[in-house]
Amino acid sequence: MNKFKRIIALMLVMIMGVTFVACGNDTKDVATPPVSDQKDAGDISQSEPEDKAGKVLNIWGWNNEFQGLYETYFEDAGLLPNDIEVKFTIVPNDDNAYQNALDEALLNQETASDDDKIDLFLIEADYALKYVESDYTLDIMKDVGLTDADIAGQYKYTQEIVTDSKGAIKGTSWQATPGLFAYRRSIAKDVLGTDDPVKVQEALSTWDKFYDVAKMSSTKGYKMLSGYDDSYRTFSNNVSSPWVDSNSTIVLDDNTVKWIEQSKEFTDKGYNNKSSLWDDQWAADQGPGGKVFGFFYSTWGINFTLLGNALETPLPDGITATSDPDVFKEATEGNGIFGDYGVVEGPQNYYWGGSWLCGATGSDNLELVQEIMRTMTCDADTLITITKDTQDFTNNIEAMDSLAADDNFASAFLGGQNHIKLFAESAKGIDMSNISPYDQGLNEEIQTAFRDYFNGTVDYDTALNNFYTAALEKYPNLKVSN
Amino acid sequence: MKSISKKKNKSISYSKWGYIFLIPFFTIYILFSFIPLVSTFYYSFFENYMTGLTQIGPNFVGLENYKTILFESDLPKFALNTFIIWILGFIPQIIISLTIAIWFTSARLKLKFTGFFKTVIYMPNLIMAAAFSMLFWALFSDIGPVNNLLVALGYEPFSFMQSISGNRGLIALMNFLMWFGNTTILLMAAVMGIDNSILEAAQIDGANAWKTFWYVTIPSIKPILVYVFLTSLIGGIQMFDVPQILTNGAGGPNRTSMTMIMYLNRHLFSKNYGLAGALSVILLIVTAILSFIVYRNLTEREEK
Numbered sequence: 214m215n216k217f218k219r220i221i222a223l224m225l226v227m228i229m230g231v232t233f234v235a236c237g238n239d240t241k242d243v244a245t246p247p248v249s250d251q252k253d254a255g256d257i258s259q260s261e262p263e264d265k266a267g268k269v270l271n272i273w274g275w276n277n278e279f280q281g282l283y284e285t286y287f288e289d290a291g292l293l294p295n296d297i298e299v300k301f302t303i304v305p306n307d308d309n310a311y312q313n314a315l316d317e318a319l320l321n322q323e324t325a326s327d328d329d330k331i332d333l334f335l336i337e338a339d340y341a342l343k344y345v346e347s348d349y350t351l352d353i354m355k356d357v358g359l360t361d362a363d364i365a366g367q368y369k370y371t372q373e374i375v376t377d378s379k380g381a382i383k384g385t386s387w388q389a390t391p392g393l394f395a396y397r398r399s400i401a402k403d404v405l406g407t408d409d410p411v412k413v414q415e416a417l418s419t420w421d422k423f424y425d426v427a428k429m430s431s432t433k434g435y436k437m438l439s440g441y442d443d444s445y446r447t448f449s450n451n452v453s454s455p456w457v458d459s460n461s462t463i464v465l466d467d468n469t470v471k472w473i474e475q476s477k478e479f480t481d482k483g484y485n486n487k488s489s490l491w492d493d494q495w496a497a498d499q500g501p502g503g504k505v506f507g508f509f510y511s512t513w514g515i516n517f518t519l520l521g522n523a524l525e526t527p528l529p530d531g532i533t534a535t536s537d538p539d540v541f542k543e544a545t546e547g548n549g550i551f552g553d554y555g556v557v558e559g560p561q562n563y564y565w566g567g568s569w570l571c572g573a574t575g576s577d578n579l580e581l582v583q584e585i586m587r588t589m590t591c592d593a594d595t596l597i598t599i600t601k602d603t604q605d606f607t608n609n610i611e612a613m614d615s616l617a618a619d620d621n622f623a624s625a626f627l628g629g630q631n632h633i634k635l636f637a638e639s640a641k642g643i644d645m646s647n648i649s650p651y652d653q654g655l656n657e658e659i660q661t662a663f664r665d666y667f668n669g670t671v672d673y674d675t676a677l678n679n680f681y682t683a684a685l686e687k688y689p690n691l692k693v694s695n
Numbered sequence: 696m697k698s699i700s701k702k703k704n705k706s707i708s709y710s711k712w713g714y715i716f717l718i719p720f721f722t723i724y725i726l727f728s729f730i731p732l733v734s735t736f737y738y739s740f741f742e743n744y745m746t747g748l749t750q751i752g753p754n755f756v757g758l759e760n761y762k763t764i765l766f767e768s769d770l771p772k773f774a775l776n777t778f779i780i781w782i783l784g785f786i787p788q789i790i791i792s793l794t795i796a797i798w799f800t801s802a803r804l805k806l807k808f809t810g811f812f813k814t815v816i817y818m819p820n821l822i823m824a825a826a827f828s829m830l831f832w833a834l835f836s837d838i839g840p841v842n843n844l845l846v847a848l849g850y851e852p853f854s855f856m857q858s859i860s861g862n863r864g865l866i867a868l869m870n871f872l873m874w875f876g877n878t879t880i881l882l883m884a885a886v887m888g889i890d891n892s893i894l895e896a897a898q899i900d901g902a903n904a905w906k907t908f909w910y911v912t913i914p915s916i917k918p919i920l921v922y923v924f925l926t927s928l929i930g931g932i933q934m935f936d937v938p939q940i941l942t943n944g945a946g947g948p949n950r951t952s953m954t955m956i957m958y959l960n961r962h963l964f965s966k967n968y969g970l971a972g973a974l975s976v977i978l979l980i981v982t983a984i985l986s987f988i989v990y991r992n993l994t995e996r997e998e999k
Contacts, residue, residue, distance in 0.1 A: 219711075308944065309964060316745075316748060319748065320748070342747075343747040343748065344747075344748070346747070347747065347748040347749070349748060487837075487854075487857075488837075492836075492837075493836050493837070493838050493839075494836075494837050494838050497838055650747055654964070661945045664857075664948075665948045665949045668857050668948065670857070670859070670948040670949050671948075671949045675949065679949065679950060682769065683961070686961045686962060686964070686965075686967075687961070687964045687965055688746065688965060689744050689746075689751075689965055689967055689970070690744075690746045690751060
């Protein structure tokens with residue numbers, strides 16, 4: 214009897230131990246839904262079988278840009294069914310964290326409970342093909358249910374980026390992201406004697422002319438560009454072949470080499486300020502104390518990043534152009550160098566960034582996904598409102614052309630210039646045929662590796678070798694030609 | 696009944712409960728330490744990584760991963776980096792810790808507020824290494840406070856992050872700041888453990904402070920010194936968070952501040968468990984040998 218008791222006790226302890234450990238893994242499934250979904254907390258244990266649509270729509274992204282737009286133009290517009298809750302999961306991009314988390318979740322998509330399944334997620338151009346070519350994204354036409362008529366108004370290149378090798382379109386975007394060159398009007402006046410965009414463009418229309426202006430700026434004590442990577446996209450978007458060829462070999466395009474040569478020369482002659490994209494120096498150069506002629510920036514960059522950096526006193530927390538237009542206006546006008554920037558096309562057409570919405574395979578809210586995609590990325594009225602509210606360039610050719618022709622439409626930040634006119638022109642010239650699934654990693658690594666070369670720490674061959682080594686660490690399946 | 700209760704009294708043994716209470720530890724240890732350890736060995740023999748969302752492998756490749764890591768990678772360079780950065784931090788650490796330990800325990804100096812200072816020098820160790828590294832990164836950036844100060848004092852600004860010595864120096868400085876308090880406390884315990892009569896005997900024999908230190912104190916605390924040296928070396932091999940954050944994972948100019956664990960971390964971008972596993976096993980073997988030396992050193996002392 215006693216022995217029996219002890220065995221029972223031992224077993225109980227072991228069971229406790231095991232459940233204790235097992236709980237560590239299971240808490241996610243058991244505990245998370247009630248927290249995130251207070252409304253339906255009671256219903257989870259007895260889910261109604263006849264109700265096919267899920268109660269929770271999961272959207273994943275790396276920042277709250279889309280969340281803000283969605284809340285203003287979809288939720289506040291009353292388009293969300295009452296019984297569905299939308300849950301945003303935001304994982305920052307740093308150190309690849311967003312993709313790591315997203316990959317993990319997508320690989321577990323099949324076994325995840327319905328309310329935890331990802332329904333919609335956002336991707337960027339640099340790694341779009343990684344998801345587009347996988348089975349984890351839905352065809353927005355066949356699976357999600359958008360029609361040819363829905364997407365007819367979009368810029369073609371925004372569809373080409375997310376078209377897989379079989380021709381299926383796997384994502385859709387509310388924005389197009391053509392790039393321009395944003396210049397400081399006051400510096401242009403000093404160097405070129407004019408701040409008129411037409412004349413400035415004339416002075417910067419080719420790389421040779423761009424170089425001449427850099428030289429003139431330098432003699433007046435200005436820098437042409439802030440850092441090494443500022444002009445990277447203008448070269449990398451105009452390459453003649455993708456980063457990786459059909460034999461999985463890394464190809465260093467002549468145009469990329471041109472970027473290296475230009476950056477080295479600019480650095481050696483003091484035409485740039487030796488900063489790197491996104492670092493403190495780079496951001497400071499865009500502000501009131503900056504002595505840099507201009508920055509290559511695309512749509513989002515001008516109205517979000519550049520605007521933010523140009524201010525003397527930062528915007529109050531949480532204030533954006535959409536959240537509170539009056540406060541926004543109050544806080545920006547006359548602050549720092551607000552109004553001192555202008556935009557021109559610059560020497561070459563390019564694009565930079567952009568976000569796409571993808572439907573996730575296994576989603577239990579397809580109808581709502583379709584509705585969100587249609588409203589946020591196809592509906593001309595919504596898109597034109599977004600542009601008017603935020604100055605962002607949205608993905609509708611007709612709407613953008615009408616704003617481009619509208620003389621009353623102007624950006625206060627750009628000194629009253631109608632930037633949409635230039636964007637609309639530039640967007641038509643974007644060529645997306647040379648992207649690869651490896652763009653993100655290889656773009657990052659070549660910028661990192663050649664920073665040492667620009668600084669003078671290593672020679673060209675060492676930098677190139679460092680780039681190849683780093684590239685192969687990230688992508689072990691690639692090869693380097695000898 | 697009687698016989699049963701008698702038997703019961705005889706057989707009462709509480710040792711079983713000891714084992715029962717150990718079960719949770721062993722379950723957790725096996726699940727979270729032992730199984731990962733064994734699977735690391737196992738995976739190191741396979742080609743196994745992700746390209747995009749597609750899994751490659753696992754294909755058995757034998758010792759191919761070890762060959763790649765040992766002969767085709769820059770591991771020797773990263774090992775040298777790690778060693779240089781470690782030694783740059785360790786030398787000042789041991790000198791200053793030893794000095795402070797002697798001063799704080801010295802009966803002649805009778806320093807006041809030693810308790811307060813012991814707490815203060817231990818403080819940096821309480822800060823998370825990553826946070827500490829972020830702080831230094833902000834302080835020493837090109838437009839950070841340190842460079843502003845240099846310019847204000849009339850010097851040329853110095854780009855710490857783009858210079859080899861700047862990068863390595865900052866990492867060594869942080870390691871030094873974080874660990875010298877800990878070392879000081881260990882060495883103080885060792886110095887206080889020396890029998891006072893030996894020190895007095897030395898003084899009676901006419902030894903000055905320097906000779907007492909060199910011929911009495913040092914030999915007496917030698918086992919602890921060796922312990923400090925080797926644990927620091929093992930910690931040095933595992934150096935990761937400070938340089939990773941400071942150089943944003945790139946390892947400084949021309950990868951001169953990339954440590955071995957940072958190199959390991961690079962393989963995790965593609966979830967390359969094969970190469971990363973092989974590298975882990977190599978590092979485990981090196982660390983195990985060093986640990987064995989510590990163990991031998993400590994047990995030998997007891998035998999005497």
